[in-house]
Amino acid sequence: MPAIARLGYLGFEVSNLGAWEHFALEVLGLGLAERGADGSLALRMDEQAQRILLHPGTSDDLAYLGFEVEDEHALRGLAQTLSLSGFAVSEGKPETARARRVAELFQLEDPSGVPVELFCAPDLARAPFRSAAVPSGFVTGEEGLGHVVLLAREAAAHDRFYRELLGMKLSDRIHTELAPGLSLDITFLHANPRHHTVAFTKAPLPKRIHHFMLELGSMEDVGHAYDRCLERGIPIANTLGQHPNDGMFSFYARTPSGFEVEIGWGGRKVDDATWEVRTYDRLSTWGHRPPAVARV
Numbered sequence: 112m113p114a115i116a117r118l119g120y121l122g123f124e125v126s127n128l129g130a131w132e133h134f135a136l137e138v139l140g141l142g143l144a145e146r147g148a149d150g151s152l153a154l155r156m157d158e159q160a161q162r163i164l165l166h167p168g169t170s171d172d173l174a175y176l177g178f179e180v181e182d183e184h185a186l187r188g189l190a191q192t193l194s195l196s197g198f199a200v201s202e203g204k205p206e207t208a209r210a211r212r213v214a215e216l217f218q219l220e221d222p223s224g225v226p227v228e229l230f231c232a233p234d235l236a237r238a239p240f241r242s243a244a245v246p247s248g249f250v251t252g253e254e255g256l257g258h259v260v261l262l263a264r265e266a267a268a269h270d271r272f273y274r275e276l277l278g279m280k281l282s283d284r285i286h287t288e289l290a291p292g293l294s295l296d297i298t299f300l301h302a303n304p305r306h307h308t309v310a311f312t313k314a315p316l317p318k319r320i321h322h323f324m325l326e327l328g329s330m331e332d333v334g335h336a337y338d339r340c341l342e343r344g345i346p347i348a349n350t351l352g353q354h355p356n357d358g359m360f361s362f363y364a365r366t367p368s369g370f371e372v373e374i375g376w377g378g379r380k381v382d383d384a385t386w387e388v389r390t391y392d393r394l395s396t397w398g399h400r401p402p403a404v405a406r407v
């Protein structure tokens with residue numbers, strides 16, 4: 112059965128492109144691939160021509176998710192499966208494929224109305240990518256851009272869409288009580304050895320996305336990124352800490368759009384031959400505290 116292979120790119124609609132440019136280039140250590148005539152920015156993090164696209168707008172939210180499928184045959188098979196399952200799937204226009212720097216794409220919406228783009232054969236950049244801020248580089252390759260945590264309108268519909276139709280597999284779940292009577296259930300799904308490419312939860316938050324995660328090649332580079340946030344007044348949403356399920360050593364910073372970015376290192380890899388699905392009862396084994404608590 113055709114399935115997605117990895118998270119290929121992310122598009123955001125942002126109201127303050129100037130703040131985002133500073134944040135992306137100077138704080139996160141991403142590279143500028145292209146500046147569009149409308150002010151949009153295409154950002155690089157590896158050999159792929161572009162990975163994160165910032166479009167001017169007012170929503171300050173996720174605009175689209177781009178999932179890579181291994182080849183054209185698998186892409187067309189997946190589009191057909193989704194179409195037969197009742198989703199409105201349309202073939203992307205050639206100008207959209209050119210803007211995304213991919214050979215071919217199909218577009219649809221996930222059960223929460225988030226635009227999803229399925230594509231194959233992304234363009235590679237002519238020049239190699241090196242980040243002065245992140246000398247160890249970003250962990251991508253077969254594991255893709257990183258991960259996203261989505262806010263689902265309805266968890267069961269998300270489960271069916273991302274697992275049964277896009278072919279992702281269950282990694283684990285976290286079920287935790289944030290406060291008496293307020294519980295949180297998060298489902299983590301993988302498409303490759305990265306512990307999760309998509310996680311989702313039903314939570315009363317105003318945006319489509321809670322955070323996206325970029326994995327760095329060394330713990331030291333996560334520390335330097337944390338220092339850059341402190342030095343430049345970037346709000347820390349959660350201090351350094353570690354998750355029990357993916358083992359990621361990370362912190363969360365608030366992007367200029369209000370949603371968060373997790374900067375991590377050392378995420379656990381999934382081997383489907385030996386993987387056992389578990390349910391965890393906490394979000395973090397240590398750390399990841401809100402700054403107000405961290406100051407106590």
Ligand SMILES: [Fe+2]
Nearest residue numbers: 258260324373
């Ligand atoms: Fe995360």
